[in-house]
Amino acid sequence: MRTSWPSAVRLVEVGARDGLQNENAPLPVSVRVELIRRLVGAGLKSVEAGAFVSPKWVPQMDGSAEVLARVLAGPPRTGATVGAAAGVVAGGVTGGSAGEVAGGVDYPVLVPNLQGLEAALAAGAQTVAVFAAASDTFSQRNIHCSIAESLERFRTVAGAARTAGVKLRGYVSCVAGCPYEGAIAPQAVAGVAAALRALGCDEISLGDTIGTGNPDSIRRMLEAVLREVPAERLAGHYHDTYGMAVANVYASLELGLTVFDAAVGGLGGCPYAPGASGNVATEELVWLFDGLGIATGVDLEALVDTAVWIGNRLGRAPASRVARAVLARRRSGH
Amino acid sequence: MRTSWPSAVRLVEVGARDGLQNENAPLPVSVRVELIRRLVGAGLKSVEAGAFVSPKWVPQMDGSAEVLARVLAGPPRTGATVGAAAGVVAGGVTGGSAGEVAGGVDYPVLVPNLQGLEAALAAGAQTVAVFAAASDTFSQRNIHCSIAESLERFRTVAGAARTAGVKLRGYVSCVAGCPYEGAIAPQAVAGVAAALRALGCDEISLGDTIGTGNPDSIRRMLEAVLREVPAERLAGHYHDTYGMAVANVYASLELGLTVFDAAVGGLGGCPYAPGASGNVATEELVWLFDGLGIATGVDLEALVDTAVWIGNRLGRAPASRVARAVLARRRSGH
Secondary structure: OOOOOOOEOEEEEOHHHHHHHOOOOOOOHHHHHHHHHHHHHOOOOEEOOEEOOOOOOOHHHOOHHHHHHHHHHOOOOOOOOOOOOOOOOOOOOOOOOOOOOEOOEEOOEEOOOHHHHHHHHHOOOOEEEEEEEOOHHHHHHHHOOOHHHHHHHHHHHHHHHHHHOOEEEEEEEOOOEEOOOEEOOHHHHHHHHHHHHHOOOOEEEEEEOOOOOOHHHHHHHHHHHHOOOOHHHEEEEEEOOOOOHHHHHHHHHHOOOOEEEEEHHHOOOOOOOOOOOOEOEHHHHHHHHHHHOOEOOOOHHHHHHHHHHHHHHHOOOOOOHHHHHHHHHHHHOO | OOOOOOOEOEEEEOHHHHHHHOOOOOOOHHHHHHHHHHHHHOOOOEEOOEEOOOOOOOHHHOOHHHHHHHHHHOOOOOOOOOOOOOOOOOOOOOOOOOOOOEOOEEOOEEOOOHHHHHHHHHOOOOEEEEEEEOOHHHHHHHHOOOHHHHHHHHHHHHHHHHHHOOEEEEEEEOOOEEOOOEEOOHHHHHHHHHHHHHOOOOEEEEEEOOOOOOHHHHHHHHHHHHOOOOHHHEEEEEEOOOOOHHHHHHHHHHOOOOEEEEEHHHOOOOOOOOOOOOEOEHHHHHHHHHHHOOEOOOOHHHHHHHHHHHHHHHOOOOOOHHHHHHHHHHHHOO
């Protein structure tokens, strides 16, 4: 245990993108907009809004331009109490100036290529994210090119993003294990992270895509990455497929990371193990950080409300332990 | 991270007691016997068999004498493949000699008082457990006496257990928080643990009964307890109510603990938050320790089979993330 923790961490809410992208049923734009507004209302300041990828491959992300434009257009609702109505605030895209975030909130979107970037910029994107993998087989199956080819493609995207003055996030998937290759060497992750940093990524999110990492393997991976990229440029993105994500976040915090990705209600699943758990639930991380005395700016009760709300849209209860406990406590009146 | 881990840890499977005790529907003796046999078949060597408490208060534990006698009577099934039939092996109680465990397997049972101890001894118990709390309010509400009074009562039980030559386990509940008092001081836990050790408890299980502990608070608690009782006499018993249990186990491992309680399929709930998660799932801990290269002796696939089997008896799917992931992997044929 470090003798002192940072006073605050930043949570990047990925439920409306990484979460919904891995849910079977595509949700309409209006529901996704409302979800993002509720997340902002709960206090989240970094909320992924969508992915500018082909709806042929990812139908769940169809309409991301409209989602992004709408959330940028309206002032996000504030406070813990949000109404049930999904009315969309009228108005055009505001705050389009480069690199700024609307109302103090950042809405990153994924862009696989230059075409995606242009569409994202047209919709008002202020932060875009590219995604590479630490496993060549995964890269081939997921984005149909080698790691090296993907980085070469991102060079053009990164250059254009820089010219447009938007922030750039880089994802590395399979940082602990790959569904095809098994365990991934820490040095492979470090190499991809270093390359993304060299391309100009402001932040690099390290994704344990299939959730096979444990505190020891995540630590070994981070130790290798930290030799290439400083902690303040890194985010931990851990899936809870095997229940290890909270422990992995804690281990990462000990190594100096202060940005963590999570999805409200543990949205999303694992495309490589349908029926398994997906992203670590944002509630679990808020609860952890609250307990450690580290500020997140997120209101846990409002977040649980949001988990219930989106769960209802998906026809199921929130998957997170914290949401279940908070709901149980409310029912019992404690 | 410690530079080296122990080569092995011991898991104490509490599903058939702490788990089922907190499930609404009492299960018949035959199902509980079959559950215990399957757990032993999966490789668990310490399997709680029941509680010698009044069925008026805990109907789920009614018939514990018969459960214990039956599991002691028959050679436990071995191997990962166990049939679905719940046929009970005929025969009397064997291996009654004091302090020995039947077939290398220990079947602890809870005894609240001398009457319970006598019934447990008559059924062949080789390990009995007493239970105290680190919160006076919890003690009053749970066992209707103060902590001091409970320890005085256990003095008689401990003496009789020693005379009978059986092993004695002591539980401390509310080691991190209490549903009535909130946070519990580490020193309060240390005091109760020291008292239980002085009474002759061979092992003291530290229970985060309501799962509010996090790696920092568990560490602070353990540091206080370790000044009174050596690590080799302690067990970590963490509930996963807020998803912190795996991280808490990891933190405890770093402080030298090598015994952990868990329940197959995350059986049990939280009587103070009905609907919330209960014990940490044994699968999660087996998966963690497998990943850390620490032996548990447990076959994860057989354990998941057992989680599914008991889940079917309770009319629900296993609550553990690992079981869900393993089942998903099996369905997808990976």
